[in-house]
Amino acid sequence: xxxxxxxxxxxxxxxxxxxxxxxxxxxxxxxxxxxxxxxxxxxxxxxxxxxxxxxxxxxxxxxxxxxxxxxxxxxxxxxxxxxxxxxxxxxxxxxxxxxxxxxxxxxxxxxxxxxxxxxxxxxxxxxxxxxxxxxxxxxxxxxxxxxxxxxxxxxxxxxxxxxxxxxxxxxxxxxxxxxxxxxxxxxxxxxxxxxxxxxxxxxxxxxxxxxxxxxxxxxxxxxxxxxxxxxxxxxxxxxxxxxxxxxxxxxxxxxxxxxxxxxxxxxxxxxxxxxxxxxxxxxxxxxxxxxxxxxxxxxxxxxxxxxxxxxxxxxxxxxxxxxxxxxxxx
Numbered sequence: 629x630x631x632x633x634x635x636x637x638x639x640x641x642x643x644x645x646x647x648x649x650x651x652x653x654x655x656x657x658x659x660x661x662x663x664x665x666x667x668x669x670x671x672x673x674x675x676x677x678x679x680x681x682x683x684x685x686x687x688x689x690x691x692x693x694x695x696x697x698x699x700x701x702x703x704x705x706x707x708x709x710x711x712x713x714x715x716x717x718x719x720x721x722x723x724x725x726x727x728x729x730x731x732x733x734x735x736x737x738x739x740x741x742x743x744x745x746x747x748x749x750x751x752x753x754x755x756x757x758x759x760x761x762x763x764x765x766x767x768x769x770x771x772x773x774x775x776x777x778x779x780x781x782x783x784x785x786x787x788x789x790x791x792x793x794x795x796x797x798x799x800x801x802x803x804x805x806x807x808x809x810x811x812x813x814x815x816x817x818x819x820x821x822x823x824x825x826x827x828x829x830x831x832x833x834x835x836x837x838x839x840x841x842x843x844x845x846x847x848x849x850x851x852x853x854x855x856x857x858x859x860x861x862x863x864x865x866x867x868x869x870x871x872x873x874x875x876x877x878x879x880x881x882x883x884x885x886x887x888x889x890x891x892x893x894x895x896x897x898x899x900x901x902x903x904x905x906x907x908x909x910x911x912x913x914x915x916x917x918x919x920x921x922x923x924x925x926x927x928x929x930x931x932x933x934x935x936x937x938x939x940x941x942x943x944x945x946x947x948x949x950x951x952x953x954x955x956x957x958x
Contacts, residue, residue, distance in 0.1 A: 670708025
């Protein structure tokens with residue numbers, strides 16, 4: 629286990645000292661949009677809840693484990709409210725964020741355009757006693773704090789457009805870049821960086837409503853719009869993208885596959901693809917939806933990991949109301 633613990637420690641140090649992607653990733657992002665875009669609130673036209681669990685890199689001790697709970701609903705023709713809770717754990721560190729969401733929605737062409745805002749706080753915690761590589765508290769002053777817990781306020785914003793057969797959106801869920809410095813004597817620059825998300829997708833009927841093709845994509849970046857001295861000195865995580873192809877059969881059964889990689893892979897041969905994924909979901913007539921996903925890693929981490937899994941359950945209340953007479957694709 630010493631080799632595994634050492635690997636986790638190295639990954640942790642890299643994520644703390646560089647501009648690595650710090651926010652959780654999701655294979656079933658198209659069913660969990662509220663986690664990264666507050667403007668999505670109310671788009672299902674009913675009180676809707678969604679719970680997602682992700683176990684990343686199974687078999688690797690200290691690998692990320694994430695849970696999200698989102699609930700949202702329109703409360704007026706142009707106003708929607710929501711709440712999103714994200715709990716994330718990796719190695720000896722964990723965080724829990726809670727954000728209240730407000731979205732203003734208006735008719736735009738054949739769909740609706742929404743502007744969303746969220747505000748809340750993140751509790752970041754570290755238990756350095758869990759590190760078992762020698763004695764980190766005495767070797768490195770950065771770990772001398774033992775157990776740490778810090779609260780950070782934050783807010784985010786997004787824009788989202790959707791019609792019956794198309795959607796697109798752009799958001800940054802955390803605009804403030806809070807410092808994670810431990811107060812040690814070393815010159816540390818750990819902090820939470822600003823992330824950006826762009827999403828797009830469609831629903832194309834192939835055989836009436838019996839088969840619907842749903843392509844989608846998600847583009848993720850960290851500190852993309854840096855300037856000045858920070859740009860010259862930064863070590864940034866590559867811009868990452870997900871491309872997904874899903875099919876809905878008889879308004880009930882979803883089956884899809886996706887591919888995740890960095891843009892850098894196509895210009896840098898030393899880089900590698902991230903993962904190839906498969907997912908499925910059932911959308912029942914009573915408003916209940918359940919789903920699962922499996923990621924097969926295409927990086928060297930596959931030698932110590934059995935892949936990643938996601939489990940999802942959601943529910944749309946008042947599913948048989950007129951606004952929900954047909955299946956919602958997004």
